[in-house]
Amino acid sequence: MNNIMDRRDFIRVVSTTGSGLVLGLYLPYTNKLNGKTKAATIFEPNVWIKVHPDNSVLIMVGKSEMGQGVLTSLPMIIAEEMDLDWSTVKVQQAPADKDKYGSQMTGGSRSIASSWKQLRKAGATAREMMISAAAKEWGVPAGDCTTKASHVIHNMSNRKMSYGSLTEKASQVPIPRRVSLKNPKQFSIIGKNIKRKDTQPKLNGKAQFSMDVQLEGMVYATVVRSPVFGGQLKSFDEASISDIQGVIKIFKIENGLAIVARSIWVAIKAGKRLKITWDKGENDALDSNKIKALLVEKSKKQGAIARKKGNVKKAIKSSDNQVEAVYESPFQAHATMEPMNCTADVQKNKCRIWAATQAPARAQKKAAKITGLPIKKVELNVTYLGGGFGRRSINDFVYDAVEISKVMEKPVKMVWTREEDMQHDYYRPASLHVMKGAIDNENHLTAWTHRVVAPSILFSQLVKMPFPFKEKLDIISVEGAKNIRYDIPNILVDYRMANTPVPVGWWRSVYDSQNAFANECFMDELAEAAGKDPLQFRLELLPKSSRERNVLTLLAEKAGWETFNSGPYYQGLSFHKSFGTYVAQVARVTVKDNTIKVGEIHCAVDCGTVINPSIVDAQISGAIIYGLSAALKSKITVSNGRIDQSNFDDFDVLRMDETPKIHVHLIESDAAPSGVGEPGLPPAAPAVANAVYAATGKRIRRLPITIQDII
Amino acid sequence: MVDNFCKFSSQIMKIFTLNVNGKQHSISVEADAPLLWVLRDELGYTGTKFGCGRGLCGACTVHLDGEATRSCMTTVEFAEDSEITTIEGLSEDGTHPVQQAWFEEDVPQCGYCQSGQIMTAVSFLNRNPNPTEADIDSAMKMNICRCGTYPSIRKAINRAADKQLSADE
Ligand code: FES
Ligand code: FES
Numbered sequence: 001m002n003n004i005m006d007r008r009d010f011i012r013v014v015s016t017t018g019s020g021l022v023l024g025l026y027l028p029y030t031n032k033l034n035g036k037t038k039a040a041t042i043f044e045p046n047v048w049i050k051v052h053p054d055n056s057v058l059i060m061v062g063k064s065e066m067g068q069g070v071l072t073s074l075p076m077i078i079a080e081e082m083d084l085d086w087s088t089v090k091v092q093q094a095p096a097d098k099d100k101y102g103s104q105m106t107g108g109s110r111s112i113a114s115s116w117k118q119l120r121k122a123g124a125t126a127r128e129m130m131i132s133a134a135a136k137e138w139g140v141p142a143g144d145c146t147t148k149a150s151h152v153i154h155n156m157s158n159r160k161m162s163y164g165s166l167t168e169k170a171s172q173v174p175i176p177r178r179v180s181l182k183n184p185k186q187f188s189i190i191g192k193n194i195k196r197k198d199t200q201p202k203l204n205g206k207a208q209f210s211m212d213v214q215l216e217g218m219v220y221a222t223v224v225r226s227p228v229f230g231g232q233l234k235s236f237d238e239a240s241i242s243d244i245q246g247v248i249k250i251f252k253i254e255n256g257l258a259i260v261a262r263s264i265w266v267a268i269k270a271g272k273r274l275k276i277t278w279d280k281g282e283n284d285a286l287d288s289n290k291i292k293a294l295l296v297e298k299s300k301k302q303g304a305i306a307r308k309k310g311n312v313k314k315a316i317k318s319s320d321n322q323v324e325a326v327y328e329s330p331f332q333a334h335a336t337m338e339p340m341n342c343t344a345d346v347q348k349n350k351c352r353i354w355a356a357t358q359a360p361a362r363a364q365k366k367a368a369k370i371t372g373l374p375i376k377k378v379e380l381n382v383t384y385l386g387g388g389f390g391r392r393s394i395n396d397f398v399y400d401a402v403e404i405s406k407v408m409e410k411p412v413k414m415v416w417t418r419e420e421d422m423q424h425d426y427y428r429p430a431s432l433h434v435m436k437g438a439i440d441n442e443n444h445l446t447a448w449t450h451r452v453v454a455p456s457i458l459f460s461q462l463v464k465m466p467f468p469f470k471e472k473l474d475i476i477s478v479e480g481a482k483n484i485r486y487d488i489p490n491i492l493v494d495y496r497m498a499n500t501p502v503p504v505g506w507w508r509s510v511y512d513s514q515n516a517f518a519n520e521c522f523m524d525e526l527a528e529a530a531g532k533d534p535l536q537f538r539l540e541l542l543p544k545s546s547r548e549r550n551v552l553t554l555l556a557e558k559a560g561w562e563t564f565n566s567g568p569y570y571q572g573l574s575f576h577k578s579f580g581t582y583v584a585q586v587a588r589v590t591v592k593d594n595t596i597k598v599g600e601i602h603c604a605v606d607c608g609t610v611i612n613p614s615i616v617d618a619q620i621s622g623a624i625i626y627g628l629s630a631a632l633k634s635k636i637t638v639s640n641g642r643i644d645q646s647n648f649d650d651f652d653v654l655r656m657d658e659t660p661k662i663h664v665h666l667i668e669s670d671a672a673p674s675g676v677g678e679p680g681l682p683p684a685a686p687a688v689a690n691a692v693y694a695a696t697g698k699r700i701r702r703l704p705i706t707i708q709d710i711i
Numbered sequence: 712m713v714d715n716f717c718k719f720s721s722q723i724m725k726i727f728t729l730n731v732n733g734k735q736h737s738i739s740v741e742a743d744a745p746l747l748w749v750l751r752d753e754l755g756y757t758g759t760k761f762g763c764g765r766g767l768c769g770a771c772t773v774h775l776d777g778e779a780t781r782s783c784m785t786t787v788e789f790a791e792d793s794e795i796t797t798i799e800g801l802s803e804d805g806t807h808p809v810q811q812a813w814f815e816e817d818v819p820q821c822g823y824c825q826s827g828q829i830m831t832a833v834s835f836l837n838r839n840p841n842p843t844e845a846d847i848d849s850a851m852k853m854n855i856c857r858c859g860t861y862p863s864i865r866k867a868i869n870r871a872a873d874k875q876l877s878a879d880e
Pocket of ligand 1: 767
């Protein structure tokens with residue numbers, strides 16, 4: 001097959017053996033950093049549509065299913081335009097194969113947003129090819145044929161052929177360059193509450209997570225890392241575990257010490273008991289107070305400018321109604337339900353890996369490097385992910401397994417304990433936000449400044465920079481700060497990098513979570529200074545009939561913001577746009593008997609065209625709950641160069657009895673779909689914090705919200 | 712580097728007979744081996760999940776004589792005389808009323824916690840077939856779902872309870 005592609009060439013017949021028609025399509029991947037779409041020169045399909053002769057259709061998706069429903073929602077789009085009988089559509093997670101699936105990076109709530117148009121076109125193209133094949137067969141004009149439920153229909157002659165019976169012929173028709181897409185009014189799959197394809201195996205124990213992989217002759221391993229960041233292994237005392245039977249081998253790997261045993265529990269027991277001496281390195285004295293002091297120190301000087309509009313200095317000077325506040329967010333762990341683990345089988349001339357990863361292509365590449373094998377010889381199978389939330393876009397746990405299997409010359413299942421998982425995460429960065437605002441004599445907001453002070457993910461994960469860092473703008477760190485939606489005449493947003501030895505990474509909604517907390521709590525402070533209702537104050541700053549305004553208006557109406565009669569509950573409001581999606585929330589909170597209880601959350605969402613309302617509802621609710629954990633319960637702190645928390649006792653997360661009633665209200669829209677995995681999260685903390693203020697009169701400027709901060 | 716493969720293998724390995732999902736299994740492991748890992752890696756019942764290893768999350772919940780039990784905190788020795796039920800043994804084909812209610816509500820996201828959630832819910836509903844919202848919250852609060860499927864779980868439990876009620880009538 002000729003692999004060179006031109007710009008419009010995104011779908012091809014990949015093969016037609018006796019087993020039906022296989023179409024490969026290439027979906028471009030939009031780079032979040034520069035907003036540019038990589039122009040493909042090589043045809044590397046990342047979604048496959050296989051039409052089988054029995055008229056069933058298999059859709060293989062090169063995106064990782066981590067609970068967000070991508071295995072259901074992406075195929076729904078194809079099925080809609082192709083007019084497939086949904087009940088006969090099967091879906092499958094594609095293994096890592098850059099040649100077949102291109103970049104499989106899953107993250108940034110982009111899976112649908114970046115591929116919506118192409119998926120529709122692909123479905124429509126395949127449909128048209130089926131029509132051409134049938135029209136030829138019947139000797140009728142293609143224009144007289146229609147399709148329904150995986151069949152081509154010729155109404156005039158009352159004839160009908162299944163897609164499955166047309167595969168051979170369809171593969172010979174030229175791929176149409178132009179296809180027409182359905183009018184959204186005709187949609188019968190998109191926009192419907194269709195059940196997820198992965199539900200059944202997740203209810204009977206059959207869904208395969210990487211931890212469930214069993215291989216012949218497999219041994220088990222765990223890894224112990226230096227508890228102090230940057231520490232190195234000095235020695236270990238084998239005699240300290242001499243009473244534990246079943247330990248096979250203990251050896252150093254790049255990231256720590258591998259303990260291989262005949263079962264996981266023996267490996268874990270040995271790992272906990274083994275006397276290990278670490279060279280603690282230079283971070284031994286690091287703690288949360290020092291990190292805070294660093295952030296405070298950094299906050300004093302102006303950083304790299306992220307956005308400048310008008311003249312804030314002048315506006316602030318000329319106002320005698322100024323407000324200043326500093327907001328603070330801690331590090332957060334991902335704590336995916338499935339701790340990091342991976343199964344690897346490194347052999348002389350090939351390597352097989354089963355991994356729950358959001359970045360399979362990268363894992364495969366590095367595994368090739370570790371094993372010294374060509375990339376073609378590294379088979380990487382993406383299993384179901386027991387939660388991702390950004391953690392699994394960094395593959396350190398995959399490399400552990402590959403290294404260990406290479407040494408053992410055997411298949412190895414490598415499992416981290418929850419303690420290792422929590423203490424060796426890539427955390428959401430701690431941050432400080434210095435806010436200033438000015439209100440004029442007519443009670444209008446005239447100036448807004450926001451200084452984000454935080455460790456940089458960009459410059460620690462993506463761009464290798466020599467220490468010490470120069471003042472650089474990490475554009476990710478100001479997401480949601482630089483592009484604040486309110487129409488304020490004078491705006492200044494800057495960023496000061498404050499890196500620490502604590503590893504940082506992408507945590508569900510990334511910096512939007514901290515920036516929205518600062519933005520939206522401060523908006524309430526300003527509303528109060530202007531003597532206005534928080535909703536009215538915001539609406540005044542949003543253009544008429546804008547999507548921002550519509551989402552707030554719908555929220556106010558659904559939640560009954562104006563008529564709410566407080567009783568024991570008090571309400572708070574927030575709005576934030578992230579990942580292309582507009583979200584507004586009202587939280588209702590009561591503070592009594594030393595507890596803060598969130599009773600109810602209303603959430604209005606504009607994510608463009610809704611592919612599957614129940615999946616959107618679940619993603620938004622899930623993101624709110626994840627956000628509430630960070631708003632009310634969990635935080636990561638540091639003492640003596642190590643993380644203080646280690647399991648769900650000291651890093652507790654939201655439980656069912658603490659979960660509010662959540663009402664998600666979706667805006668009806670024909671706009672292109674935008675992300676839904678993350679945008680529900682950022683508004684949750686500020687809505688609750690604003691409600692706590694309404695209930696107690698105490699401003700919340702630090703997360704998580706504790707009762708000590710209120711009384 | 713140390714290489715002491717099964718250096719002590721004769722010391723405390725013992726034969727245990729476990730009754731899992733109505734089948735007898737004889738296995739030779741240490742008496743203090745956690746039931747969780749024996750079920751998963753020795754017997755292949757991988758539907759039971761490891762989440763915390765310390766009784767804090769509920770991902771490893773199975774039934775011992777019908778009672779929801781954390782298998783990470785249960786030794787194989789302790790489990791020997793009980794009837795053990797895992798998610799795989801709840802029904803032949805995923806049609807237990809609670810599994811069905813979960814299916815109807817399309818509860819799982821990543822799915823990792825769901826075996827534990829279902830096992831906890833089944834034993835709770837057996838004890839309390841007509842629960843209030845507060846009963847549900849307090850029965851389920853020891854099972855973490857990091858994806859935040861709690862609202863759907865609540866609905867599914869109510870659905871299962873309603874069905875049970877109408878079946879009893
Ligand atoms: S793994 Fe047993 S309770 Fe968490
Ligand atoms: S469904 Fe993912 S942890 Fe519950």
